[in-house]
Amino acid sequence: MTQRIDYIKQAPDLFKRFVDFGMHLKNGSIETAIVDLVDIRASQMNGCGFCLDMHIKQATLHGERPLRLHHVAIWRESTLFSPRERAALAWTEALTQLAPHGVPDAVYERVRTELSEQEIVDLSYVIMVINAWNRINVGFQSxxxxxxxxxxxDKAELS
Incomplete structure (x- = not known):
């Protein structure tokens, strides 16, 4: 695979601003472990190899267990995720692939029982950011x- 366009080189200011926006979310209310899971699940759903590769390596560096990383794709069947993590993954799927009639009430109620309003908003921004990164990286074949x-x-030593 060859990258189609080097979007960083073509729009360095926009790239920097978007990175800064994403970094600002690191100070939000959602813990790193959930952000990692969300980034991985959205990237799986969107078929973004670049982001999936990156976020698995980041999660590894953050101390995530390998089996949980393998189970992200089957989180509904897995016993390795907490109710809070499951709610975040359900919200991720609902916002990543919007249903024709929006987000089902049951998904909203699930996330509402596990996260505060501030956390739901912060999580939604995390999901928006990874979906945007997925789209640019898929489009330009990063x-x-x-x-x-x-x-x-490279410190994750997964190559």
Whole structure:
């Protein structure tokens, strides 16, 4: 695979602003472990190899267990996720692939029982950001692992 356009080089200011926006979310109310799971699940759903590769390596560096990473795709059947994590993953799926009639009340109620209003808003922004990254990286065919050294992801030792 060859990257179609180097969007970072073509729009460095927009790239920096978007990175800054995403970094601002790191100070939000959603814990890193859930952000990692959300980034992985949305990237799986969107078929974004670049982001999936990146976020699995980040989660590994954050101390996530390998089996849980393998189970993200089957989170409904897995016993490895807490109710809070399950609610976040359900919300991720609902906002990543919007149903014709919007987000079902049952999904909203599930997330509402596990997260505060502030956390739901913060989680929604996390989901918006990963979906945007997925779209630009899928569109321009960013090569998985191509920025590992620049982002320090080579330290995950997963190559």
């Amino acid at each position: 090569v998985p692992g191509s920025l590992d050294k620049a982002y320090g992801l």
